[in-house]
Amino acid sequence: MKLLPYFLVSFLLLSCKNQTATPETAIKDKEPEIGLITQNAMVVSAREEASRIGSDILEKGGNAFDAMIATEMALAVCYPYAGNLGGGGFIVYRTQYGELGSFDYREKAPMAASRDMYLDEEGNFISDKSKVGGLAVGVPGTVAGIFAVHEKLGSLPIEVILQPVIDLARKGYLLTESQADRYNVYGPEFENVNGEPSIYTAKFKPKLLFKNEALAQTLERIAMNGRSEFYGGETGKKLIAFLKKHKGIMTLEDLKAYEAEWREPVTFKYKDLTVISMAPPSSGGICLAQILKMIEPYPLKEYGHNSEKTIQVITEAERRAYADRSYYLGDPDFVSIPVDSLISDRYLKNRMENFSEEKATISTEMSYGNIEGYVKMLQESTETTHYSIVDQFGNAIAATTTLNAAFGSKLYVKELGFFLNNEMDDFSAKPGEPNMFGLIGGEANAIEPQKRMLSSMTPTLIEKDGKLWMSLGTPGGSTIITSVLQTILNVYEFDMSMQDAVNAPRFHHQWLPDIVQFEPDSFNRNTLEKLAKKGYTIDEVNAPVIGKVDAILVLPNGALEGGADRRGDDTAIGF
Numbered sequence: 116m117k118l119l120p121y122f123l124v125s126f127l128l129l130s131c132k133n134q135t136a137t138p139e140t141a142i143k144d145k146e147p148e149i150g151l152i153t154q155n156a157m158v159v160s161a162r163e164e165a166s167r168i169g170s171d172i173l174e175k176g177g178n179a180f181d182a183m184i185a186t187e188m189a190l191a192v193c194y195p196y197a198g199n200l201g202g203g204g205f206i207v208y209r210t211q212y213g214e215l216g217s218f219d220y221r222e223k224a225p226m227a228a229s230r231d232m233y234l235d236e237e238g239n240f241i242s243d244k245s246k247v248g249g250l251a252v253g254v255p256g257t258v259a260g261i262f263a264v265h266e267k268l269g270s271l272p273i274e275v276i277l278q279p280v281i282d283l284a285r286k287g288y289l290l291t292e293s294q295a296d297r298y299n300v301y302g303p304e305f306e307n308v309n310g311e312p313s314i315y316t317a318k319f320k321p322k323l324l325f326k327n328e329a330l331a332q333t334l335e336r337i338a339m340n341g342r343s344e345f346y347g348g349e350t351g352k353k354l355i356a357f358l359k360k361h362k363g364i365m366t367l368e369d370l371k372a373y374e375a376e377w378r379e380p381v382t383f384k385y386k387d388l389t390v391i392s393m394a395p396p397s398s399g400g401i402c403l404a405q406i407l408k409m410i411e412p413y414p415l416k417e418y419g420h421n422s423e424k425t426i427q428v429i430t431e432a433e434r435r436a437y438a439d440r441s442y443y444l445g446d447p448d449f450v451s452i453p454v455d456s457l458i459s460d461r462y463l464k465n466r467m468e469n470f471s472e473e474k475a476t477i478s479t480e481m482s483y484g485n486i487e488g489y490v491k492m493l494q495e496s497t498e499t500t501h502y503s504i505v506d507q508f509g510n511a512i513a514a515t516t517t518l519n520a521a522f523g524s525k526l527y528v529k530e531l532g533f534f535l536n537n538e539m540d541d542f543s544a545k546p547g548e549p550n551m552f553g554l555i556g557g558e559a560n561a562i563e564p565q566k567r568m569l570s571s572m573t574p575t576l577i578e579k580d581g582k583l584w585m586s587l588g589t590p591g592g593s594t595i596i597t598s599v600l601q602t603i604l605n606v607y608e609f610d611m612s613m614q615d616a617v618n619a620p621r622f623h624h625q626w627l628p629d630i631v632q633f634e635p636d637s638f639n640r641n642t643l644e645k646l647a648k649k650g651y652t653i654d655e656v657n658a659p660v661i662g663k664v665d666a667i668l669v670l671p672n673g674a675l676e677g678g679a680d681r682r683g684d685d686t687a688i689g690f
């Protein structure tokens with residue numbers, strides 16, 4: 116089975132420059148690498164310009180929510196690979212007073228979407244249709260998201276927050292090497308899918324000044340007219356007219372009906388940490404809770420970082436959590452999800468009961484766990500980037516936003532200056548059929564009009580002793596949850612600095628396909644051989660990079676340490 120093809124192509128392109136092979140032994144002997152330290156505030160994101168704009172908003176007296184809006188929009192300008200106006204995302208927050216919340220601006224299926232829309236007459240899945248072009252596009256949530264955050268928690272006027280972003284689009288930014296490469300690689304596909312050239316289809320060199328006047332004007336209109344500019348105004352109308360030309364089924368009614376939703380975050384204990392993460396329609400919080408609670412009884416610290424026993428216990432917990440994900444999880448507005456049971460100690464203890472240290476569990480011989488009294492109820496009425504921000508007042512956010520694949524559906528609305536998502540591929544188009552991340556979904560995540568597709572995005576905040584301790588998250592499709600997990604463990608169990616925790620090599624397992632992926636040349640050979648002998652299928656080829664974590668750790672003296680992933684152009688900026 117081919118796993119993660121889209122995701123890998125995307126990451127291959129960005130991976131090579133900064134990637135250093137770090138065998139486990141070398142990591143142990145290495146001096147710790149410390150990330151940027153600041154005393155007051157910090158923004159860590161995929162691009163220097165976006166972190167700078169967010170940090171400047173904070174220095175101007177704005178709060179983390181103002182900085183979130185600025186950073187999110189700046190990423191749409193200078194990281195269009197994943198930053199977006201045409202996609203969606205999630206933000207988890209903790210205010211300076213300790214209030215917790217999360218916000219869901221995930222895309223939705225258009226009203227005209229139907230369960231079998233990606234199947235041919237024989238019932239075969241035509242996978243391209245959910246990935247490329249007009250039919251792949253879900254109703255975008257990002258603009259609704261930033262306005263909802265602003266209304267509830269923002270402090271500066273929206274025009275003030277958006278002005279530096281508009282300037283960035285108009286005056287331009289310098290392409291990094293990986294960006295220039297990426298634009299060059301995708302250029303022909305953009306031209307092919309859109310049927311015409313655009314500013315993204317030229318030949319690019321690093322350090323070229325890249326401007327996007329159409330996007331500057333779209334952002335100006337949004338700053339002036341507010342949310343409705345996108346969900347029904349000139350921008351919305353142009354977007355729908357564009358989609359019509361590209362066989363899309365989204366209408367102005369879909370845009371008008373879109374609402375971002377406040378959601379109760381998933382909150383749980385791991386030892387003396389309180390973890391606060393995203394609830395459905397993301398699977399992130401629940402799966403993270405399940406995995407952490409399943410491994411909690413095992414002495415990982417004693418086993419050692421990336422040791423045979425540690426990898427085995429984590430892999431087996433991941434196997435069980437991802438099997439549950441595929442059966443139980445979907446959009447909570449459409450399906451009932453037994454959240455409390457899924458993350459209860461009793462249930463998870465039971466789930467690990469058939470774990471054997473001697474040999475691997477076989478994925479095809481196990482499936483989701485049994486929850487007593489659970490009746491599956493379909494309620495009538497189912498490329499990414501992460502940034503973390505801590506402000507000078509003590510507010511913290513973790514936000515992950517996405518177009519799904521790199522540049523989403525590859526549809527670029529020339530007149531408006533932005534790409535459109537292909538989030539429809541996150542639905543399970545046909546039970547048992549893997550999506551672009553190899554994830555297999557069930558009924559809970561089947562396509563229905565106006566339903567949100569299940570996500571793996573895991574923006575996460577952590578408290579220790581009742582105080583903010585960490586903010587983190589990552590892109591990476593199905594590998595998001597396991598990358599967040601390992602980063603937390605690296606600091607908490609293995610005493611790494613934030614930067615080392617982000618840098619450390621990662622592995623991933625997701626129940627099906629039954630393989631364990633390892634970042635190449637980064638793990639002890641002996642360890643991998645022993646795991647293979649126990650029956651684990653080791654894959655060191657197909658995942659050159661797993662995740663791209665951006666994080667902030669609050670140090671015991673109250674200062675902040677940034678962890679900006681070496682795997683990309685990610686940068687921490689603060690003061």
Ligand code: DON
Nearest residue numbers: 498499519570571590591592
């Ligand atoms: O919501 C999800 O889980 C996916 N659409 C995320 C896609 C992603 O992370 C791609 N990034 N590398």
